[in-house]
Amino acid sequence: MLTVTGVCRSAGARWILDDVTCAVPAGSLVGLLGPNGCGKTTLLRIVARLAAPEVGRVTVDGDDVATLSRTTLARRAALLAQHADTDLDLTVIEVVLLGRTPHRRSRWADSAADSAAATDALARVDLDGYADRRWHTLSGGERQRVHLARALAQQPRLLLLDEPTNHLDIGHQLHLLHLVRRAGITTLAALHDLNLAAMFCDTVVVLAAGQVVAAGAPAEVLTPHLLADVYGVHADVAAHPTTGRPVITYHPPAS
Template identity: 65%
Template sequence: MKVHELSWSIKGTVIIDGIVLHAPHGKITGLLGPNGSGKTTLLRAVARLARADRGAVHLDGSDLARLRRRDLARRLAVVEQHAGTDLDVSVLDVVLLGRTPYRSALQSDSEQDRRLAFEALAQVNMAEFASRRWNTLSGGEKQRVHLARALTQRPALLVLDEPTNHLDIAHALSLLALVQRAGLTTFAALHDLNLAAMYCDHLVVLREGRVVAGGAPHDVLTPELLMDVFDVRADVGRHPETGRPLLTFHPPGVVVPS
């Protein structure tokens, strides 16, 4: 995916300004930035949930703005922060929503639809929950089901908006590991910098609606950038098992011996 000069404003206030970036094919690109930096707005503009003032988003050579909604839904799937869907339906019914772009309004679920739904549930370790009622699930279970729904769409691009925001650490690690194993081109806004370092192949950092850094985690997550963008002092080491960056933050006001 490539984003070219994407800008969006509301009532004269610029939220994202001239965004240029790329998300490598088949890799996880993490979108980082402090609160109010424009991460969610950028994701919504990429997914055409908000109309950009100017710029374009290309996926496999196609301008997403020129695609019909049905065609867009076959190419792109979104998992938002909050797992909605409050209706009294089964888990399988929720996952089958991912097949909506592939059938007409009056067409019922096909055998292929159900097979793909069960395959996606198995991918997220929720196959045994297929007949459970949606409203009996925990927050972490709902996020996994929404990921299964997105996978059932068979998208070329997976867009995730803070998917671990309300999850405990075990569920957060599990969810991102599932995304990693899926092998899709993924564009994900993340709040936890260490999770981003652990699971993302490429990082993009926003500040005040503009891209200020991009590249591999070990190139982007430097003490200088963390101070400049996030206003935190941190040491950046290497994870003993993965070799990826491992961030240790200094509490505010604590003097670190030289």
């Protein structure tokens, strides 16, 4: 559903992304991994057409995103950014209804379809009964789930998530990624926690210095050798006793 081919992007004399090629098959959850500054957020912004590649091509459903109107692309792809906040005194349902903007026939009125999509999205993230809550009264975990509901209300075929578990405790991290997995939408998610990526992702793409250095199933990619090369850490990787998925145990830094 999503293909990235030969994408390059620079900042000054430095390549942020250097000939990046990867794919996100329909219905899959793909983890975008790599250390800080490797280009994960830039790649997500290029896919969402918030930034343009200097070289290369991004397609969604076979269509080059550069040729799609903003509205058409917004109906296909939704981005959940790292930092999304507001000083406005909005209710939860008002925030979720922002996801309906690409579908609205009128700028000023929500249709029955908009209201139904927003209500359904709140139910899908287990926030029934929160519609009239004020945004500023929510916890961090609740706000992130509302943002996910906003993205789901957009009814995209592709979800782009930029560190969706950032600043959440482990319970909320697990719950949020479970909700993403349960949604069944093709998803590309930039993640820092490698154990969460191993637990939830079908495949992972690892960036280092703007280049793809590995891609494949978590068990094939997340090896001690790769962790040492890309992250500079020593670790053991074993199979989880219940799921069989990789579990990474890090060694303390040498004194």
